[in-house]
Amino acid sequence: MQRDVMEYDVVIVGAGPSGLSTACRIMQLAQEAGQELAVCLVEKGSEIGAHILSGAVIEDRAMNELFPDWKEMGAPLNTAVTGDEVYFLTSDEKSVKTPHWAIPKPMHNDGNYIVSLGNVCRWLGEQAEALGVEIYPGFPAASLIIEDDVVKGVVTGDMGVAEDGSEKDSFMPGMELRAKYTVFAEGCRGHLGKELISRFNLDAGKDPQHYGIGIKELWDIDPSKHQEGLVLHGAGWPLSESNSTGGFFLYHTENNQVVVGLITDLSYSNPHVSPFDEFQRMKHHSCATDTS
Ligand SMILES: Cc1cc2nc3c(=O)[nH]c(=O)nc-3n(C[C@H](O)[C@H](O)[C@H](O)COP(=O)(O)OP(=O)(O)OC[C@H]3O[C@@H](n4cnc5c(N)ncnc54)[C@H](O)[C@@H]3O)c2cc1C
Structure with a gap:
């Protein structure tokens, strides 16, 4: 198949926080060095942020390094x-609050921010574009270009393909995006990442990855219960009933909203565990209802 070919210095796959930060930093470095670089970023979501799970607590360290005046x-x-x-939820009704001194250090969020990660990505996308990055939302990187065992870029997905795989009238073959450097920022379990890991043995001698299923909701709550900036975490019931592990979170963000979620570790041995139903149960616990 004849494909259009576009040449870049750098192609980045994925417009999550990592791909966008990479794009911004490369452009900043190029500007500091007085060099012109052609950088392209493809994102399979219909727009930047469309595939980003919003509602997160983040550190501002990386943002301080990337844009020291991000506030202004x-x-x-x-x-x-x-x-x-x-x-620690001990039953469907009871819980024990951990004293502040006993909370493990990584769970302290002093100096952190509750954000919509989708909005942070939209903002980073604007900065990347202002720095000269070409951003193409709606373009999945479908396959790798590997020649002589070297990654040379990616091929974007074909458009206008019918369910049975045949070409519709609107068929348009994907493009070859070739680059000196290709950065894969697909997030966890990206299909190209999996291919690269297996082809180049990138996981040799590394710990296997661990996975969980996270379900997240955004609630509008009674303003009298809203405590902007409060971060709640917890573990125990309901997952403890099936000897499973994981934990819940509840973040009071702006506009009288809270972000609520439950992560179920994918190491559960009871095949009847349903992460969705466990989340439904957890939402009725007083820890969730009293604080939201
Ligand atoms: C339920 C849940 C809660 C979380 N809460 C927090 C939190 O409170 N604080 C925190 O710091 N972190 C949190 N995280 C983790 C955080 O979301 C990730 O660490 C972060 O999003 C990783 O960023 P990334 O850019 O590597 O990947 P992602 O954010 O996954 O972005 C990858 C992007 O690449 C795109 N993409 C993938 N494949 C392709 C392709 N082939 N072609 C084109 N585009 C592609 C995707 O559409 C997506 O936009 C949470 C995660 C989950 C699941």
Whole structure:
């Protein structure tokens, strides 16, 4: 099949926080060195942020390094964390609050921000474009271009393909995006990443990856219960009933909203465990209802 070919210095796959930060940093370095670089970023979502799970607590360290004046620039880190609470749920009604001194260090969120990660990505996308990155949302990188055992770029997905695989009238073959450097920032379990890991044995001598299923909801709550900046984490019930592990989170973000979720570790041995139903049960616990 004849494909259009476009040549770049750098092609980046995926417009999550990592792909967008990479794009911005490469352009900043090029500008500092007085060099012109052609950088292209493809994202399979219909727009930047479309495939990003919003509602996260993030550190501002990387943002400080990338854009030291991000506050003046209007980055959407609007809700500073004001309090951390960690609970162990002992039953469907009861819980024990962990004293502050006993909370493990990585779970302390002093100085962190509750954000919509989708909005952070949209903002990073604007910065990347202003720095001269060509961004193509709606373009999945479908396959790798590997020649002489060297990654030379990616091929974007064909458009206008019918369900049975035949070409519709609107068929358009994907393009070859060739580059000196290709950066894969597909997130976890990206299909190209899996191919690269297996082909180049990138996991040799490494720990196997661990996975969980995370379900997240955004709630509008009674303003009288809203405590902007409060971060709650917890473990125990309901997963403890099936000897499974994981934990819940509840973040009071701006606009009287809370982000609520449950992560179920994918190491559960009871095949009847249903992460969705466990989340439904967890939402009725007083830890969730009293604080939201
Ligand atoms: C339920 C849940 C809660 C979380 N909460 C937090 C939190 O509170 N704080 C925190 O710091 N982290 C949190 N995380 C982790 C955080 O979301 C990830 O660490 C972060 O999103 C990883 O960024 P990334 O850019 O590597 O990948 P991703 O954010 O996964 O972005 C990858 C992007 O690449 C695109 N893409 C993938 N494949 C292709 C392809 N072939 N072609 C084109 N585009 C492609 C995707 O559409 C996506 O936009 C949470 C994760 C989950 C699942």
